[in-house]
Amino acid sequence: MNRETYRRAFDDIPFSDDFETRTIKLLQDRARNQEKEKMTMTFSKHRKLAVTLAAAVAALALSVSAAVLWLSPAQVAEEIDDPLLAQAFDGDEALVLNETAQAGEYTVTLGGLVSGTGISNWCGDVEESRTYAVVSVARTDGAPLTDENYDVSASGTFTITPLAEGYPPHAVNVFTLDGSCASFLESGVAYYLLDTQDIQLFADRTVYLAVYQGFVPSYKEFSVAEDGSITMREDVVGCMFTLPLDASQSDPEAARALVEAAGLPTEPMTDKELAALEQEAPKVAEVETPGGIELVEVPGHGTVTAMQAQAAAEYEAYMERESKRLAEAVENGTLSEEAYKQAVQEMEESLAGLWDGTRSPDWHANPDDTEVLRTKPSGAALSAGDN
Known part of the structure; x- marks a missing residue:
């Protein structure tokens, strides 16, 4: 069969509505099995596969490439021995994002997040709702991350934290939200699984996920505008994602009470206000x-x-x-x-x-x-x- 005949035959195939979802899952499972069996497959082969599929199904190409090269949020949960959370990431309530941003010489990917009660083996008996987010980091030039050139521990090379519009960065973050972060290196990529109190409480406003080089978030790393929006300062190595949360899940009163109970300020300060305060202090x-x-x-x-x-x-x-x-x-x-x-x-x-x-x-x-x-x-x- 020549190339043109093959292409016409391929184009005539009727694909089902869930073809893309099933194909991505199949590729993810296949990639995972190859890793466990220690089978070798070079990056060029991955690239060749992605290019071939792109020629056949253009809309699927990027998804296939990501599925082959990166662990999915569910697979990251499996890596830390949390099958219950892996199941939650594969469920309908999970947000699969796969958004990328640059942070210096690194490419940061927000894989997805999920919120709920009792969806983790580690906190299965905890009655409060929690939010879990998966972030991966790789060098943009393709060089593998290792224990020698990258500190994968929490607040090592990078700190990962949620921030909420209208609140000071030091008032709503991974530390004040009773958070923790599991992390590991695999195949030259750093993976992080963030766990905090349910950030959907703040969903009536913009909620960010910041990945940056530093420790406890403060006005040194972040600037708050008069409308409450938060941006990362230019001299900070990092990036920020805006989380697509459902505003109907918010609870403004509970969110404010949470911050006040910790004895933290609820009103942010702009750079102008900080400068005036510095003059008085x-x-x-x-x-x-x-x-x-x-x-x-x-x-x-x-x-x-x-x-x-x-x-x-x-x-x-x-x-x-x-x-x-x-x-x-x-x-x-x-x-x-x-x-x-x-x-x-x-x-x-x-x-x-x-x-x-x-x-x-x-x-x-x-x-x-x-x-x-x-x-x-x-x-x-x-x-x-x-x-």
């Missing part, structure tokens, strides 16, 4: 040491490193939230008054240690797969103890 001296370590003069604490100041501020916010939670436990009779006082004292000592440099922050996972901020002896303190 006491001057904080900054100096760059020969070793490249930024020092700041903080009233009441003297000269500390910028990292110390940031860690202490984050721990202080955590301490306030944790103290409220423990106080509620005392009222409910699940925690003794003595245990409460001891816990608060330990947190106060940890905060003091962060300020004087004898302790450093350390994230630990709880059994429910959430993360809480702890502290540990700093390297300087350990070195002093050895002398």
Whole structure:
């Protein structure tokens, strides 16, 4: 059969309405099986397959290419041993997005997200609704990511967080929404699975997903306009996605109560307002040491490193939230008054240690797969103890 006869025969084939969906799923399953069997297939073969399919079914070409080269959100959930969440990502309620953006020398893809109660094996017994999002990162030049050239840990090379229009970036984010992030490298690509409280609460406004190089989001990385919209500052390496949430699922009162309960501000500040506030506030001296370590003069604490100041501020916010939670436990009779006082004292000592440099922050996972901020002896303190 010659080429033209083949093409005419192919064009005459009646495709069913779900042809594209079934074809993509078949390709995803096939790609997954090839990885497990350790079979080799070069990128050129993937490309040849994509080009051939593009000539036959142009509308399917990009989907096929993505299915071959990237893990789907459901497959990412399977990789972290969460079949229940994988099932949710394959369900009708999941949003499959596959949107891409540039972040410096990296291409970032937002694969999809899903929200619901009891849809994860890790939080199956949690009654509150959660949101899960899958993000992948690859070098734009095609070079593989490895443990040597990329830090795939949460807040390593990149921090991933939701942000909500009309709220300060430090008030609504992965840290304040009781979030965590599982991550791994596979076939030269970094995959992240973000888990937070249900961000649909904020769906009456624009909700973003930011991927950036930095730690806790603040006005240093993000700017808020007078209409409440949030943009990433030009000197920050990263990108932002706008999430297509259903406004009917929002609960503005619950969203505001969530932020207020954490003792966080609910009204953002524009750059103009920040500049005016800076003029009124006491001057904080900054100096760059020969070793490249930024020092700041903080009233009441003297000269500390910028990292110390940031860690202490984050721990202080955590301490306030944790103290409220423990106080509620005392009222409910699940925690003794003595245990409460001891816990608060330990947190106060940890905060003091962060300020004087004898302790450093350390994230630990709880059994429910959430993360809480702890502290540990700093390297300087350990070195002093050895002398």
